[in-house]
Every structure is written in C-alpha cells, then in structure tokens.
Amino acid sequence: MTRREWAVRIVRFVGAVALSLVLIVILAVQIQQRALRWRAERLSADMHQIRLYQSTWTDAQRLMRRWGAWGHYDGSCTAESCKYSIEMDSLAFYNPRVPRHAWLDWLLTHDPFNVYQRLGGRGAAFNASFTVHNGTIWRESTAIGVSAPGRKMRREGDFDLTLSVGAESYQRLHRTLENPFVYMGGAEDLAQHPYYKVGRPSGCMINCQIGVVYYSTHTPPAEIERLTSYNFSCFTRFAPCAELEDLLPAAKDWYLYKEDELKQHPSPEKTCDIPVWALARDARYVLAVEALSTKVVKESGHDREVAEVRVLGSIKEPAPWLPDAIVSAYPNIATPQPEHLVPGRRYIVFPVGNDRRDQLVTKDSPLRFEPCGVREDTPEIRGELEKGFAQNDALLP
Numbered sequence: 235m236t237r238r239e240w241a242v243r244i245v246r247f248v249g250a251v252a253l254s255l256v257l258i259v260i261l262a263v264q265i266q267q268r269a270l271r272w273r274a275e276r277l278s279a280d281m282h283q284i285r286l287y288q289s290t291w292t293d294a295q296r297l298m299r300r301w302g303a304w305g306h307y308d309g310s311c312t313a314e315s316c317k318y319s320i321e322m323d324s325l326a327f328y329n330p331r332v333p334r335h336a337w338l339d340w341l342l343t344h345d346p347f348n349v350y351q352r353l354g355g356r357g358a359a360f361n362a363s364f365t366v367h368n369g370t371i372w373r374e375s376t377a378i379g380v381s382a383p384g385r386k387m388r389r390e391g392d393f394d395l396t397l398s399v400g401a402e403s404y405q406r407l408h409r410t411l412e413n414p415f416v417y418m419g420g421a422e423d424l425a426q427h428p429y430y431k432v433g434r435p436s437g438c439m440i441n442c443q444i445g446v447v448y449y450s451t452h453t454p455p456a457e458i459e460r461l462t463s464y465n466f467s468c469f470t471r472f473a474p475c476a477e478l479e480d481l482l483p484a485a486k487d488w489y490l491y492k493e494d495e496l497k498q499h500p501s502p503e504k505t506c507d508i509p510v511w512a513l514a515r516d517a518r519y520v521l522a523v524e525a526l527s528t529k530v531v532k533e534s535g536h537d538r539e540v541a542e543v544r545v546l547g548s549i550k551e552p553a554p555w556l557p558d559a560i561v562s563a564y565p566n567i568a569t570p571q572p573e574h575l576v577p578g579r580r581y582i583v584f585p586v587g588n589d590r591r592d593q594l595v596t597k598d599s600p601l602r603f604e605p606c607g608v609r610e611d612t613p614e615i616r617g618e619l620e621k622g623f624a625q626n627d628a629l630l631p
Contacts, residue, residue: 264470266324266355267324267355267356267358267469267470268469268470270322270323270324270358270360270469271466271467271469271470273304273322274322274360274378274466274469275466277301277320277322277360277362278360278362278376278462278463278464278466280297280300280301281362281364281374281376281462282455282458282459282462284364284371284374285371285455286371286372286373286374286403286451286452287370287371287372287451287627288370288371289370289371290369290370290371291313291366291369291370293371294316294318294364294366294371297318297320297364298311298318301320304320304321304322305318305319305320305321306318306319306321307319311366312366313366313368313369314366314367314368314369315366315367316365316366317363317364317365317366317373318363318364318365318366319361319362319363320361320362320363321359321361322359322360322361323357323358323359323360324355324356324357324358324359324469356380356381356382356468356469356470356474357379357380357381357394357396358379358380358381358468358469359377359378359379359380360376360377360378360379360464360466361375361376361377361378362374362375362376362377363375363376365629367629372451372627372629373402373403373451373629374402374403375400375401375402375403376400376401376402376462376464377398377399377400377401378398378399378400378464378466378481378482379396379397379398379399380396380397380398380468380469380474380475380481381394381395381396381397382394382395382396382397382474382475382476383395383474394441395441395442395443395474395476396441396442396443397442397443397444397468397475397476397477397478397480397481398442398443398444398445398481399444399445399446399447399464399478399481399482399485400444400445400446400447401446401447401448401449401461401462402446402447402448402449403448403449403450403451403453403458404448404449404450404451404631405450405451405515405625405626405627405629405631406515406516406517406626406631407424407430407431407448407449407450407512407515407516408516408517408518408589409589409590410518410589410590410630410631411588411589411590411591412630412631413630413631420605421508421513421516421604421605421606422505422506422508422605422606424508424509424512424513424516425505425506425507425508428508428509428511428512429449429450429452429453429454429457429512430447430448430449430450430453430457430461431447431448431449432445432446432447432448432485432488432490433445433446433448433490434446434490434491443477443478443490443491444478445478445482445485445488445490447461447462449461450515450625451625451627452515452625460484461484463482463483463484464481464482465480465481465482465483468480468481477491478490478491505571506569506571506573506605506606508606509618510582510609510615510618510619510622511618511619511621511622511625512622513584513604513606513607513609513622514550514584514618514619514620514621514622514623515622515623515625515626516622517550517584517604517622518550518551518587518588518589519548519550519551519553519584519585519587519588520548520549520550520582520583520584520619521545521546521547521548521549521553521555521582521583521585521601522545522546522547522549522580522581522582522583522611523543523544523545523546523563523580523581523583523601524543524544524546524578524579524580524581525541525542525543525563525575525576525577525578525579525580525581526541526542526543526544526560526577527541527542527577528540528541528542528574528575528576528577529541538564538567539565539574540562540563540564541562541563541565541575541577542560542561542562542563543560543561543562543563543575543581543601544558544559544560545557545558545559545560545561546580549582549619550619550623553585553587554587554588554595554596554597554599555585555597555599555601556597559597561598561599561600561601562600562601563575563583563600563601563602563603564600564601564602564603565603565607565608566602566603566604566605566606566607568605569603569605569606569607571606573603573606573607573608575608579610579611580610580611581608581609581610581611582608582609582610582611582615582616582619583601583603583607583608583609584603584604584607584608585601585602585603585604585607586602586603586604586607587599587602
C-alpha cells in the first residue's frame with residue numbers, strides 16, 4: 235500500500251470518527267430535549283384537566299404520584315393545605331436546585347460558535363404548581379421558558395435571547411399588598427376579556443421577552459386552556475423560536491413587544507363597558523353612596539369636578555368610611571368616559587384604597603375611584619355585584 239493510500243485511509247478514518255462524534259452529540263442533545271418536551275406536554279395536559287374548586291385531594295395525590303420525581307413542597311402537604319410545585323428543565327437551563335455538570339458549564343462558557351445550541355440544545359424549562367385548600371384545588375399556575383442563540387458568533391458579554399411566559403390564577407385581578415409585584419393591565423382591558431389580564435415587566439427589552447397572564451379562578455376551562463396552550467416545539471426546533479408569540483400563540487393579539495404593529499392594528503377603543511361582576515370581583519371595597527353636591531376645583535392647573543357624598547354603607551368588606559359619613563369624592567379622570575355624580579342620586583362606587591402601600595386610606599380620606607368605578611344604584615346592578623362577590627374566596631392572594 236502506498237503512502238498516499240495510507241494518508242487517504244487516515245483522513246477517512248479521522249473524518250468518520252469526527253462525523254460519528256458529531257452525530258452522537260446531536261443524538262444525545264436531541265434525546266434530552268425531546269424527553270423534556272414529551273414530559274412537559276404531558277404535564278401541561280394534566281394541568282388542563284384541573285377544575286378549580288372541583289378537583290379533589292385525590293386528584294392532587296394522583297398528580298403528585300405521577301410527577302413526584304420533579305415535584306416538591308415546603309412544610310407540610312395535607313388535604314387541608316398544600317402547595318405543590320413541579321419543575322423540569324434541560325441540562326443547559328440554570329436551576330439552583332439542580333447543580334449542572336462542570337463540562338456543560340465549561341462548554342456554555344467557551345462556546346463562541348454556539349455549537350451546543352446549533353446542535354439543538356436549548357436552555358428550556360416548564361414549571362407547574364397547584365394549591366390544595368380544604369380538600370380541593372383552589373389555585374394553579376404554569377410557566378415556560380426557552381433560550382435561543384442571539385448571534386451566530388458569540389462575543390464576550392453576549393447573552394442568549396430568552397423567552398418566557400407565566401400564567402397564574404387569582405381570585406382578584408388586582409395588585410394587592412399580598413401580591414404587589416404583578417404586571418397587570420388596566421381595568422379597562424376587562425371590557426374586552428373580563429376573565430384575564432396580561433402584562434410584561436418594564437425592564438426586559440433587548441435579550442428577553444417576558445409575558446404574564448393573570449386569570450380569574452372562575453375562568454371557563456376552555457379559556458384557561460387557550461391561555462396556557464404553549465408551543466413545546468420551541469424545546470426541539472433547530473430554527474429557534476424568536477418571539478413571544480412563538481412560545482404562546484394566544485399572545486399574538488397582545489402586542490406586548492410590538493408597539494409599532496399595535497399602532498397599525500389598534501385594539502378596540504377602551505370604554506367603561508366592563509361587566510359589573512368583574513369590577514365587583516376585583517374590588518377591595520364597594521360602597522353605596524348618595525351624591526349631595528358637586529363643584530369644580532383647580533388641580534394641577536386643570537378644572538376637576540369634586541362631589542360631596544354621604545356614605546350609605548359598605549357592601550363588600552368593612553370599609554374605613556363609616557355609614558352616614560360625608561366625604562369628598564373624586565371621579566377617576568383617567569376613565570375613558572367621564573363620570574359625574576348628580577346630586578340627589580344614589581350610586582355604587584368602587585373606591586381605591588388599602589390594596590397598595592401608596593393607597594392606604596382611613597375614615598377621613600377622600601374617595602378616589604378605580605377607573606370606571608361609578609355605577610347607578612339599581613336592583614340590576616346589585617344583582618351583578620353578588621355575582622362578582624361569589625367569585626371571591628378566603629385564600630389570598
């Protein structure tokens with residue numbers, strides 16, 4: 235055999251070994267990613283079977299047995315009270331609860347060509363939780379996250395693009411003292427979808443997109459499923475998901491990171507056509523008042539109407555303002571449709587107060603209303619209030 239033939243054989247052997255190693259790596263990465271996707275899809279399907287206030291402790295135990303390898307709880311877990319969390323993620327996803335292999339940390343740090351991600355590796359995670367109270371499931375949440383290479387060539391200091399969406403049930407869709415760090419949209423959004431609000435944090439713009447969905451515990455199951463039908467193919471696609479809408483198709487109509495596109499496709503004009511039951515569900519206080527007089531005052535260089543009202547009583551939760559107290563009332567100037575209190579008429583009002591540290595009120599505080607927070611006091615309105623109150627429960631938040 236000639237020297238040239240030997241050289242050709244060696245080159246072929248080295249090439250075959252290199253190709254085999256690449257194929258083995260691709261296979262190993264894909265097996266890991268597809269196993270995660272398979273588990274996440276089945277966990278998501280199990281979460282869609284939960285019916286809040288109806289699924290029992292037995293249902294919860296069945297989920298805990300099935301997902302015990304990825305589940306945990308803090309403290310005790312009984313039929314009376316238990317919050318159970320399930321967390322699953324890929325090798326490349328940072329999870330302080332699960333130490334990563336040293337070789338993977340080295341690869342992700344010294345991988346300027348994003349080899350791991352270009353072979354299909356993704357930092358990916360899917361989490362779910364549910365809360366049992368008095369023998370049934372009262373709360374649930376899910377969250378998904380995935381990373382993608384930001385550049386073909388990684389530079390020092392570069393970060394991968396991260397997409398994540400979280401969805402969580404609440405009895406009230408309102409920022410509260412118990413849950414102050416939520417990014418909920420305005421009350422006017424309830425005119426289009428009274429069962430949920432969406433939002434995003436203000437600081438995430440360049441290398442991340444984060445969406446959050448807050449939905450009522452009484453949201454119809456089909457709507458919950460639509461809001462939490464994640465696209466798990468983002469875990470295994472070679473062409474990475476690059477937008478929030480890729481991860482959650484329902485986010486397409488929210489334009490959370492597409493302000494320019496939102497201007498071209500404006501949402502319906504915001505109005506006060508919000509179901510009264512939705513306002514009643516979310517309010518901390520609801521008062522019945524009688525308007526006594528009105529006047530116009532200067533405030534910050536603008537004319538503003540102020541009314542004197544008599545408090546007739548608190549309809550939801552004891553309020554600081556006592557019956558028969560006469561207080562000043564300031565209709566919300568941000569309300570899409572101006573609200574006026576006509577002397578001699580009775581109203582149902584939704585005052586701001588004691589849901590945030592900058593909105594604490596006492597019996598001597600004036601009444602300031604939530605957007606769209608004034609309604610005529612009629613039997614029909616009272617009936618709608620009761621529908622909203624019935625959606626609240628004793629578990630915070």
